[in-house]
Amino acid sequence: MKTKERLQIPPVGMQQQAASERIHNQNEVPLGFTPEEARLEALRCLQCKNVPCIAGCPVGIDIPSFIGFIAEGNFQGAILKIKEKNVLPAVCGRVCPQEEQCQLPCTVGKILKTTEKSVSIGTLERFAADWERNSGSVSKPKIASKTGKRVAIVGGGPAGLTVAGDLIKLGHEVTVFEALHKAGGVLVYGIPEFRLPKKIVKNEVENLQSLGVEFKYNYVIGKIESIDELFQEYDSIFIGTGAGLPRFMGIEGENLLGVYSANEYLTRANLMRAFDFPNADTPILNVSRVATIGGGNVAMDSARTALRLGAEHSLIIYRRSEVEMPARNEEIEHAKDEGVEFHLLVNPIRIIGNEEGWVTGMEVIKMELGEPDASGRRRPVPIPGSEFIVDVDAVIVAIGNSPNPLVAKVTPELKVNRWGGIIVDEETGETSIKGVYAGGDIVLGAATVILAMGEGRRAAKAMHEYMMNEKTD
Numbered sequence: 001m002k003t004k005e006r007l008q009i010p011p012v013g014m015q016q017q018a019a020s021e022r023i024h025n026q027n028e029v030p031l032g033f034t035p036e037e038a039r040l041e042a043l044r045c046l047q048c049k050n051v052p053c054i055a056g057c058p059v060g061i062d063i064p065s066f067i068g069f070i071a072e073g074n075f076q077g078a079i080l081k082i083k084e085k086n087v088l089p090a091v092c093g094r095v096c097p098q099e100e101q102c103q104l105p106c107t108v109g110k111i112l113k114t115t116e117k118s119v120s121i122g123t124l125e126r127f128a129a130d131w132e133r134n135s136g137s138v139s140k141p142k143i144a145s146k147t148g149k150r151v152a153i154v155g156g157g158p159a160g161l162t163v164a165g166d167l168i169k170l171g172h173e174v175t176v177f178e179a180l181h182k183a184g185g186v187l188v189y190g191i192p193e194f195r196l197p198k199k200i201v202k203n204e205v206e207n208l209q210s211l212g213v214e215f216k217y218n219y220v221i222g223k224i225e226s227i228d229e230l231f232q233e234y235d236s237i238f239i240g241t242g243a244g245l246p247r248f249m250g251i252e253g254e255n256l257l258g259v260y261s262a263n264e265y266l267t268r269a270n271l272m273r274a275f276d277f278p279n280a281d282t283p284i285l286n287v288s289r290v291a292t293i294g295g296g297n298v299a300m301d302s303a304r305t306a307l308r309l310g311a312e313h314s315l316i317i318y319r320r321s322e323v324e325m326p327a328r329n330e331e332i333e334h335a336k337d338e339g340v341e342f343h344l345l346v347n348p349i350r351i352i353g354n355e356e357g358w359v360t361g362m363e364v365i366k367m368e369l370g371e372p373d374a375s376g377r378r379r380p381v382p383i384p385g386s387e388f389i390v391d392v393d394a395v396i397v398a399i400g401n402s403p404n405p406l407v408a409k410v411t412p413e414l415k416v417n418r419w420g421g422i423i424v425d426e427e428t429g430e431t432s433i434k435g436v437y438a439g440g441d442i443v444l445g446a447a448t449v450i451l452a453m454g455e456g457r458r459a460a461k462a463m464h465e466y467m468m469n470e471k472t473d
Helices: 003-007 035-042 063-072 075-083 089-095 107-111 121-135 158-169 198-210 262-270 297-308 329-338 449-469
Strands: 150-154 173-177 214-216 236-239 259-261 289-293 313-318 341-344 346-353 359-372 378-382 388-391 394-397 436-438
Touching (some): 003 107, 035 063, 035 121, 063 075, 075 089, 075 121, 089 198, 089 449, 150 158, 158 173, 158 198, 158 449, 198 214, 236 449, 262 394, 289 297, 297 313, 297 329, 297 394, 313 346, 359 394, 436 449
Parallel strands (some): 150 173, 173 214, 236 436, 259 394
Antiparallel strands (some): 346 359, 359 388
């Protein structure tokens, strides 16, 4: 097919649940492509020789090749090509910000002068992964001969799972130590079922187990064992403990009953299935008016979860305008469709409670935008005398997270920055301790799944080289 013909094919839209239905269930909102839709969308790819999309992918997937396989109807070839670089394709196809990464430099989008018409790379990746899972013909990659080297991975989130997948294929013995009772990190505790079904994560973890990766659950490194103790059994260690320490605003009333960090709220709902209480053991506050402070993806997840838990009104309180919101456009639009109320250019001053200590409202102040700050976004400036009260029954604070401090706290020789993030070599991911590597949110701060995976891929390569070149006594 000629380029002109490919450019005349309109983008294939993905079907999704109606907003009026989905706010009453936990089912996934987008429904994915059918095989016919996937092949049609794949035909839009121009198969560029300069492959700008690959440069935009943090893990370097050969995007034109896997899309070419889909266009031909060779779906198994497509998933095998993706898995050469990505051990979590079903996850990345759903939650990664492709519009800011691989789809941003897409030549089709540039020719048509809008990234909205770029090839839907993420949805095609999701299709290939879902096809493999639904077909039951999961393909295993080649595993190198056993090296005799043992690797300990602290944290079973996206970075840790990537390291596990890469190093098991290279012939090393890999053990993942996970503090929770399920692997996946933010994929299981932070991202709602309606955005990332947990069966998807479970399937990806089982794929790694089938390759020989061992998982030890409810195992808190820094409490049960130290990094030094791990080194008595393992040749190299990767730390991927994430950024799970919630931040608060430090305003009056944050200790009132009914105030949640987004971490707690989403963990209760997602990992511990509070949406199914009392069939599940974990309760969660079910009230009429819930306010979520923040404008990122976590804030959108929290506000949308509140609706599904029975809130009649779910509010976003954000101190900037919608233009400055860090959340993906898709998540913002889904939230609007579902009825989330956006209160923009306002900032909380204090949370108000009753005599019993329960939240009854929140005082906010109107803001206006000044000059850009260090983030590049215009700085919000309070407008004196503009304070007013918003009636709410619960508050979710979703303004960001800090790195998990536990491992660093009990490992004094591990160097960290002033925010608590582990300092690593930018090229290898090696920490201040020889043979110990780190990556993901514990290094980057709260970032995206695919960036964490890119960190893991880089560290895995360096760990392999370190272990194979390490001199034995």
